[in-house]
Amino acid sequence: MPNLELLRADHAAALLAFERANRAFFAGSIPDRGDDYFTEFDGMLADRLAEQAAGSCLFHLLVDNDGAVLGRFNLVDIADGEAELGYRMAEHATGRGLATRTVAELCVRAAAEYGLTGLRARTAETNVASRTVLARNGFTPTAHTLLSTGPGVLYHRVLAPPPVRPVGGRAVRQVQITFDCAAAWPLARFWCEVLGYVMPSAPDGFASWEASERALQPEQRGAWAACIDPTGAGPRLYFQRVPEGKVVKNRVHLDVRVGTGLVGAERLAALEAECTRLLALGATRVRLLAADEDNESCLVMQDIEGNEFCLD
Secondary structure (H helix, E strand, O other), rough: OEEEOOOOOHHHHHHHHHHHHOOOHHHOOOOOOOOOHHHOOOOOHHHHHHHHHHHHOEEEEEEOOOOOOEEEEEEEEEEEEEEEEEEEHHHHHHOHHHHHHHHHHHHHHHHOOOOOOOEEEEOOOOOHHHHHHHHHOEEEEEEEEEEOOOOEEEEEEEEEOOOOOOOOOOOOOOOOEEEEOOOOHHHHHHHHHOOOOOOOOOOOOOOOOOHHHOOOOOOOOOEEEEEHHHHOOOOOOEEEEOOOOOOOOOOEEEEOOOOOOOOOHHHHHHHHHHHHHHHHHOOEEEHHHHHHHOOOEEEEEEOOOOOOOEEE
């Protein structure tokens, strides 16, 4: 079973073999390190160990039972409780789920052992494997960016302390609600208006999200959007463009609580008033579910792409 180990001086031979064996593979997705990296490897390793001793970076190797290096997983630029995650896997070790499992382990270690509260990451728009690893580990896209290799995506994950498990109970987790859609930005703006949410701040270097979108290739614009509760209480909503359309009723929907605590005619008036407001934003009224002996009234609606939700 591979082990995740902090970089040590005695890893030198195995790490150099890993870099040499995978040099061409890595160069297919990131800039080549250059010949000097290999001829001056000992000095480079000493510098990395010095950075690690100073606490500015933490370098990890995924090591197989025979001592061979399968991957590198680094936390760099550690400051203010956060670090940037970077990783690379040996070509022969890809496709086995090792990267996903190791990033998950490192996230736990980062919070529990290193005291970090958040991790950043970046990857190329076209690097589907890397984006999948990050998504599976709870990283969410925060901005588009331009990498040395082309368009990229910035990611972030909030690290929580190890969950306290009540006796006989299970850990409580935070969630993000993801919508597949045809047009991410209009749908995100609609839900901002429905819920009182806001768009996250525009990426550094851009005055607005529109400006950051214009920096991308045309086919990459509008691929995703998000909106957040400005109070921090509600879940983040994430909207991702997909090629297929909606064909059946949603099996999961949002209940928008506008009539909490109200009953009878007063509740119905509040639902109707909110329905009128949302119709002006492009929502569709589906039907009123009238109050009965067990339930108060609610209004079934659809958002601008036909996703069902209720005014409750």
